[in-house]
Amino acid sequence: MKFVVIKTKVGLLEKFAELQRTDNIFETDRDKLQLSSWFGKECHFKLLYKISRDGGSPQTFHNLCDNKGPTVTIFYNTDNNVYGGYLSDSWRNGPAEPWREPPVWKSKTLDSLKEFIRSFQPKEELNVPEVNILLVGQVGAGKSSVVNTINSVWKGEISSRSWAGSSEHSLTTSFTKFRISDPSTGTYLKFRLCDMRGLEETMDVKSEDIAFLLDGNLPNKYKFNPAARATKDTPGFIKEPTMKDMIHTVVFVIDGSNVEVMPDGIIKKLKDIKEMLIERDVPLLVLVTKIDKVCSDVDKDVEEVFFSNAVKKTVDKVSDIIAIPRSHVLPVKNYEKERTLQNNICILAMEALKQALLFCQDFLENQS
Incomplete structure (x- = not known):
């Protein structure tokens, strides 16, 4: 035959x-x-x-x-x-059914996600004008690219709010709280993406600094010193932080393409931070980046992400390492080689942002 x-x-x-x-x-x-x-x-x-x-x-x-x-x-x-x-559909070398229910890859889905985010508003009685989402991850995992990707979605063009790229040490050296504006209303959205120095095995962020960040003690633009931690005498140190100064959700950003070789020191650091979050009842979300390097099918078409066995195994592995539910681990693709926006990349980014906002809402409701 x-x-x-x-x-x-x-x-x-x-x-x-x-x-x-x-x-x-x-x-x-x-x-x-x-x-x-x-x-x-x-x-x-x-x-x-x-x-x-x-x-x-x-x-x-x-x-x-x-x-x-x-x-x-x-x-x-x-x-x-x-x-x-x-x-009528493409052949694919993967499971017949998706390992997670995929979104509808249409402009209406993106519009719906953006409308939810646009209308998000913390409760007035808590006196929190905007929620704080802290991005934490190893050097090179794509923390700053997450900021740029989310900003690009709202700007409608590829943008660069934060330095991103490859380097021996973290390109991000300061704690920076990014506001994202909505061009359709001319106002800022009700959240801040908080970027910090990338985690390293050598020139690392002090645990005390991370605790101060979570509790709202460190000011915007605080510059990390790998050799010394912050103190109450640090310029701008907030001695009596209120709810609006605190971190309301933490997002671990993990490079999906090197999960198998992630250094033990980085894993330990992430687990130590997780313990700090548990003590403070701060929710944790994980974004798995560089999924296009995890699976060649996804590299060709991002919409294959939830049919990819390789991506599924990576999500499962991250879930096991961090010891959190798989539903709290979301695959994303940052804008890196693209010169124009793509609906599928935008939808994954906005789904992740929506989930982070819902987690912030959970944290605030627990405080009321």
């Missing part, structure tokens, strides 16, 4: 027919015209895979056929009979 897969750009194929056995896609133009007539429009076919040419390896099949859009499959047997079928 010979087996070929060809790519087509048309809709539903309702009939199958006998085709001539051939080393090309079709032996004559008649066969191509016959298929086109069943589709109801002229079709342009491209040969993707042929078992006599490419071999019978499942891996080869998926390498050549995955994420190519609708395809027609044709089987030739030794009796010169021909069978075929049409697949």
